[in-house]
Amino acid sequence: MLKTTLFLLLTCLSLTAQQKPNIIYILADDLGYGEIGVNGQRSIETPNIDALAANGMNFTQHYAGAPVCAPSRCVLLTGKHLGNAYIRGNDEWAERGEVWNLKAMNENPALEGQRPMPDSILTVAEILQENGYKTALVGKWGLGAPLTESTANKQGFDYFFGYNCQRQAHTLFPTHLWENEERYSLNNKFVDLHQKLPEGLDPYDPASYSDYQLTDYAPEIMHQKALDFLNSTDDEPFFLYYASPLPHVPLQAPDRWVLYYQEKFGLEEPYSGNYYPNRTPRATYAAMVSYLDEQVGDLVSALNAKGQLENTLIIFSSDNGPSYAGGAQPEFFNSAGRFQEKYGRGKGFVFEGGIRVPMIASWPGQIRAGSTSEHISSFYDFLPTVCELLKTSTPETDGISFLPELLGEEQKVHEYLYWEFPEYKGQQAIRMGDWKAIRQNIQEGNLEIELYNLKKDPEELYNLAKEEPELVRQMEELFRQNHHQSDLTKFRMKALGDDL
Structure with a gap:
């Protein structure tokens, strides 16, 4: 592409393929600062995420790019803060038609997805791709609709599997996902978005919720694709952007984890509001977080098995603060930790609860194990960090590389x-x-x-x-x-x- 070709004319000599570290960026969805054990969580168990911190560095003053999904992801990938970024809010591109009608979207892929970014925008994935990296996005895209110039494959990712559209991610049992530029069918019946429990069904009977726990669970299918990608990388460095939809509502989680937390939490009242109803909302929300944690452990195990862990920088974070919607109960879980998480202070707002997010970096042998950083940083620092890591020129950005902080060197501050x-x-x-x-x-x-x-x-x-x-x-x-x-x-x- 012209934009990357022009950029590469300015780059310095990069590292050889054998020296280049792999990069995995795990982005949780609506995970609060206080929802992991290392940041003080007491009800939800996150041993694998906590182990990342024990083996790496926990950033206590890290910030999302925005207080909601799409603009935060735009900031992460482009290195531009919201005063300069192209996408600054969740724009569903409504002039196309019935963009909130799931049935219409299923019939017409042109109704899926968010407003696209122009092709002229340079992403960190394109920089990595042009520097010899095999790149993949598994999870949620949210930065451009199918059939536009702003799909993941056209913005720097060799491989994409997951949700193109963040509205589609309002069910974790969708009828399809996307693999590259093609729909990937799942074995789930059609259940429209934001359905409430039909009249006449007993809200205390678990059988009443059968329409909301179907066959193919999207986070599980996507996770296998991520592991397949890792196992396909042998001789070339790779970048995996693992943009999980968890624990964004609706409340849908693997039964084994839900049962675990039902036993731990005991009896609770059902949830019957927006998104989908749920018999045990607290247990299910905790199950979603712990399943995400389990997946983090799987990725680390896969790297260990391939002998690639010591050559891989893993970063774990969240796209914004905790949600107030869909049965999530942030005040019960103290989801924002020492900040506020109620409506008006969590997701959607620029108070600390809405934009202060967890961030852990692990790179065995390079980052001091068990270290804590108070360096004030943001999503728009990721792109310049990658460029410094590659020893390549950094395009115009609002960020500052935090690579020196990772390596224990003198760090420039914002x-x-x-x-x-x-x-x-x-x-x-x-x-x-x-x-x-x-x-x-x-x-x-x-x-x-x-x-x-x-x-x-x-x-x-x-x-x-x-x-x-x-x-x-x-x-x-x-x-x-x-x-x-x-x-x-x-x-x-x-x-x-x-x-x-």
């Missing part, structure tokens, strides 16, 4: 991190040292800045804007400097001076 988010009434945020500035309700014309000291007030309860007027003025200027009008009208905010 002056600040920046987010903007046009949805949920419009928001902006800046993290600068211990300080956090937030704007809410921008789409309603509000430009007032809230100011929090995260060291003293990690729950962001005490707005200190009146006590720190000079710092507020500084944050206001940074908000102005970092916001650039989106190419897409949907992501513009009139109060910030954008044309609508």
